[in-house]
Amino acid sequence: xxxxxxxxxxxxxxxxxxxxxxxxxxxLGTLAVALSLLGSAPTGSVRVSELDITVISLSSLSVYLIxxxxxxxxxxxxxxxxxxxxxxxxxxxxxxxxxxxxxxxLGHLIxxxxxxxxxxxxxxxxxxxxxxxxxxxxxxxxxxMASSLLLGSVFIALGYLVSILVxxxxxxxxxxxxxxxxxxVLYDLILFGALLIDEGQIIGQKLxxxxxxxxxxxxxxxxxxxxxxxxxxxxxxxxxASEAGMNSSIMLSVMMLWVVVPLMMTLYVFQKxxx
Amino acid sequence: xxxxxxxNNVISLQDVSKTYSKETVLHNINLNIQPGECIVLVGHNxxxxxxxxxxxxxxxxxxxxxxxxxxxxxxxxAAVAQxxxxxxxxxxxxxxxxxxxxxxxxxxxxxxxxxPKECEKLLDLVGLGDAARRRVGTYSKGMRQRLGLAQAMxxxxxxxxxxxxxxxxxxxxxxHFYELIDGLQMQGATSIISSHALxxxxxxxxxxxxxxxxxxxxxxTLDELYQKATLPIRMKVSVSPGEASSVAQRFSxxxxxxxxxxxxFNLSCLSHEKMPLIRHISSLGDVVHDMQIMPPxxxxxxxxxxxxxxx
Numbered sequence: 001x002x003x004x005x006x007x008x009x010x011x012x013x014x015x016x017x018x019x020x021x022x023x024x025x026x027x028l029g030t031l032a033v034a035l036s037l038l039g040s041a042p043t044g045s046v047r048v049s050e051l052d053i054t055v056i057s058l059s060s061l062s063v064y065l066i067x068x069x070x071x072x073x074x075x076x077x078x079x080x081x082x083x084x085x086x087x088x089x090x091x092x093x094x095x096x097x098x099x100x101x102x103x104x105x106l107g108h109l110i111x112x113x114x115x116x117x118x119x120x121x122x123x124x125x126x127x128x129x130x131x132x133x134x135x136x137x138x139x140x141x142x143x144x145m146a147s148s149l150l151l152g153s154v155f156i157a158l159g160y161l162v163s164i165l166v167x168x169x170x171x172x173x174x175x176x177x178x179x180x181x182x183x184x185v186l187y188d189l190i191l192f193g194a195l196l197i198d199e200g201q202i203i204g205q206k207l208x209x210x211x212x213x214x215x216x217x218x219x220x221x222x223x224x225x226x227x228x229x230x231x232x233x234x235x236x237x238x239x240x241a242s243e244a245g246m247n248s249s250i251m252l253s254v255m256m257l258w259v260v261v262p263l264m265m266t267l268y269v270f271q272k273x274x275x
Numbered sequence: 276x277x278x279x280x281x282x283n284n285v286i287s288l289q290d291v292s293k294t295y296s297k298e299t300v301l302h303n304i305n306l307n308i309q310p311g312e313c314i315v316l317v318g319h320n321x322x323x324x325x326x327x328x329x330x331x332x333x334x335x336x337x338x339x340x341x342x343x344x345x346x347x348x349x350x351x352x353a354a355v356a357q358x359x360x361x362x363x364x365x366x367x368x369x370x371x372x373x374x375x376x377x378x379x380x381x382x383x384x385x386x387x388x389x390x391p392k393e394c395e396k397l398l399d400l401v402g403l404g405d406a407a408r409r410r411v412g413t414y415s416k417g418m419r420q421r422l423g424l425a426q427a428m429x430x431x432x433x434x435x436x437x438x439x440x441x442x443x444x445x446x447x448x449x450x451h452f453y454e455l456i457d458g459l460q461m462q463g464a465t466s467i468i469s470s471h472a473l474x475x476x477x478x479x480x481x482x483x484x485x486x487x488x489x490x491x492x493x494x495x496t497l498d499e500l501y502q503k504a505t506l507p508i509r510m511k512v513s514v515s516p517g518e519a520s521s522v523a524q525r526f527s528x529x530x531x532x533x534x535x536x537x538x539x540f541n542l543s544c545l546s547h548e549k550m551p552l553i554r555h556i557s558s559l560g561d562v563v564h565d566m567q568i569m570p571p572x573x574x575x576x577x578x579x580x581x582x583x584x585x586x
Contacts, residue, residue, distance in 0.1 A: 014374075085369035089363065090386075092363040096352055
């Protein structure tokens with residue numbers, strides 16, 4: 001455990017030193033402030049909490065932003081150390097290879113935690129104090145932050161997989177962007193495109209549900225829109241998700257799998273690798 | 276080469292070969308290293324020195340044969356704990372550039388379970404005490420190398436692997452560097468140093484392993500290598516003015532005599548012929564004023580083995 005902390009703390013210190021954490025907090029915080037200002041506008045006559053609106057808009061933005069931040073953190077993590085030569089020295093220390101991966105993972109998770117909870121959390125606290133807005137629906141907001149962290153860890157794990165598979169940092173950077181496009185943009189585009197062309201011939205509701213669920217980003221989206229009554233009513237999808245057989249625990253498990261499987265694959269390749 | 280497998284070897288390599296995607300970089304290496312030895316691996320770039328070190332460090336696995344370090348296979352995770360007793364300075368060492376010298380060293384110290392106090396001591400020892408608060412990115416080559424040695428010395432290692440430790444160091448630093456290594460050696464550490472400068476490490480090596488294109492072409496103490504190489508020993512004999520050629524004629528015809536001038540001539544002979552020849556010279560009487568014996572130089576020894584084709 002000591003080893004893991006030593007390795008994790010090094011990553012966190014790096015993140016603080018190169019202002020990475022600061023930049024992420026400012027980015028996420030500004031977004032949260034902007035969206036909560038926008039969110040307070042349309043609450044008008046229908047009794048919807050401002051926070052619920054913010055959860056909807058913030059989670060639909062996070063689905064693009066959090067994977068990007070996580071991939072930027074992780075794509076360089078292994079290939080960078082190989083390329084600079086620091087990995088070779090590290091592995092002559094009494095550290096096991098899984099500890100190197102898990103130590104980095106823990107460190108990057110802490111960085112992401114700090115960025116999300118200070119950025120999103122701090123912003124909303126500030127707004128509540130300044131505007132005297134209600135705190136109704138705070139649970140949904142906290143759940144949104146926690147699931148954002150989970151979404152981030154999916155892409156940290158995927159970033160490591162890229163980082164161990166390629167030989168050069170430039171290739172890793174390119175592959176990370178490709179990964180982001182594929183998961184965040186292309187998958188949905190292709191899925192909906194196929195749905196339009198297919199017109200319900202092959203892709204029935206069941207298959208469609210499965211195809212939505214296996215994508216970590218879609219799982220994150222649906223999770224945040226359906227987990228809390230207030231949010232799902234404001235989003236206009238109340239009841240739809242549960243009717244389709246998408247419950248929170250399935251979506252959470254899917255996202256967990258997207259963390260565990262790439263991590264295991266990274267570990268497997270790393271164990272085999274000759275330095 | 277020492278093939279007996281004794282239990283007190285700190286490192287033992289039995290018939291070890293290493294192949295990287297069709298290219299064999301090490302061929303059937305047998306090597307046993309006893310505690311306290313200072314082994315010097317010599318060879319050109321690409322001779323397999325670093326590959327050999329990586330095998331001993333457990334960074335790579337042999338394609339065939341057995342590697343044992345402190346009685347265990349270094350590539351297995353069972354050997355991870357004993358890396359506490361191991362120090363390594365890679366060739367052209369790289370560090371985390373954004374960290375300060377002190378941060379780098381204390382990071383490694385934590386991994387080795389050393390006390391923070393030890394870091395300060397080592398930083399002073401390698402002369403980086405004043406630069407410890409600067410980022411490693413601003414360090415010169417010599418400073419990096421010294422920081423590299425400091426991390427290799429963490430936790431008083433029993434086994435020290437130094438890959439071309441003095442490349443890029445000026446002569447004074449180089450001297451200081453070897454003094455530090457001597458200090459560890461005195462405490463009973465075993466060290467394996469790779470080098471392409473033989474003369475620099477001559478004094479501290481207990482044995483040399485000469486590598487060429489992945490083969491061990493020679494292995495032994497300096498004396499053993501000289502014997503094996505059968506290089507000629509040169510002698511310079513000074514005689515009374517004008518007597519050189521007449522004295523030279525008093526040697527049997529199979530003695531190789533060259534550079535005869537007025538007062539001196541040169542002789543060369545193999546090492547077993549040396550004593551008879553010296554006795555003969557001393558029997559020549561007062562006409563011989565002086566003689567110098569010049570053993571073969573280290574560089575000659577090295578180039579002898581380098582020119583020899585791998586067996």
